[in-house]
Amino acid sequence: MRALYFAWVRERIGKTEEELAPPENIKTVGELMSWLSGQGDNYAAAFANIKSMRAALDRTHVKHDALLGRAREIAFFPPMTGG
């Protein structure tokens, strides 16, 4: 699954996007964030406050308990500040 990172999440991880291959037991968006936070200091810094993080599956906003299912793209970002 393709992961995209935006704003300070992107800066802290140091990547714009990457291909993820999480273990089979990772079923939800929240579980994926917890797993990612253990993938290195940069990920730990990006996912330090998981509660405030936002996510989108295939370009649709989702909550943390959403199932990853067969989504092809997941994006992680801070609360939006447009307008």
Place this chain on the structure above:
Amino acid sequence: MSARILVRVQKEIFDAAAEAAGLTEGRSDIGALVTFTGLCRDEGGALAALEIEHYPGMAEEEIRRVAVDAAARWPLEGIVAIHRFGLIRPGEPIVLVVAASTHRAEAFAAARFLMDYLKTEAPFWKKQHLATGTGGWVEAKAEDEAAAQKWRG
């Protein structure tokens, strides 16, 4: 009833007056046109520029979704919603919302709804570049979330 909906996400500056005029051109049935333009402030001289990052594809889709929702809530004749990304200097426009309807109440309400939702649902992030050379990401405001929340439920 079908409102004309125009959504654009672009780097270039837009002409608010021209965009608004496009909604009423050749029409004699529109009685109300509400135009809102969000501009980049200089924060008392402290801000050199804003850098706006967006999620290409999703940004357009989210704005369109909000516009379609607005058209379902109020009898509108047309909507224009434009949001810029990239480097924006103080004084330049960032966002434009135009709502056209037969009467003013719907146009005012729809323009406000569009802005309230766009701020919290459309994937854009602002980074400040200060005149001192430093800067940082703008934090989401609780009052923006509260403004969007009041339309729900």
